[in-house]
Amino acid sequence: MSRERGMSSLALVLLLLILGSLMLAGLNQQLDALLRIVSAERQAIQHQATAQSALEWGRTLDWQTQVDYACQQHPLQPWRVCLRLTGGRALLIASSDSITLWRLGEVKADGVHFLPHGWSDFCPLKERALCQPQ
Template sequence: MNRHHQQGSSSLAFVLLLFSLGMLILNGLQQQLHGQRTAVAGEVRYLKEYAAATSAMAWGGQQSWQGKKHWQCQQQTTGWRACLRITEDGKGIMAAQGVYPKESAPVTLWRWGTLSSGRWAAAPHGWADFCPLPEVDACLLPD
């Protein structure tokens, strides 16, 4: 009878060991899944903001503008906004932003172009990944 009791205890210990290892593996997988879920959510948020900024750029290109050497902005009812500034050499730079959560920095798209009779004409290869103006203060859009 003692031998059967020892076999049962060994089997129980082995089952508990397997159970513990399984729990550790599942916990590790759960942590990986949480990290990946957070990364995917960030990517989705960025893609939505980028799409909104692209829409704001297209919308801004359809608006009437004045040829001012300081930022002038127009905002659409959904929250998109486009801003235009004419540089000293007569070129125009448009910045566009979509709606974004207040806790994060907005995705801002920049594009060179020209302004003629109040109409914006974007340069075909005028996209910039960052503010192309040389002065940092010149890149600050009004609130």
């Protein structure tokens, strides 16, 4: 009889071990899924910050008002910003990977002046082709 109790105890321990292993495997799968989500979110935030930095850098540049479209490359960063002039208005375009940001401005006699609240994360023009960097 004592021998039967030992077998039932061993079976209970093995059952607990199997259940624990299944729970750990499930938790590991959840952790992997959440890690992928966090990684994608981190990358999106990084691209957003890069595009905002490029937009601010482009805002500080002296742009020529004689050409309808011009781009400038940052000397130290992989940033490229473009300015499109259409009918007295200016549109500054900056992008990083899949994120593109825009800033509206006005063309005046002394150059381009960007509006204080003119930035946008969607194309502010009716014609989307004009909002794409070339």
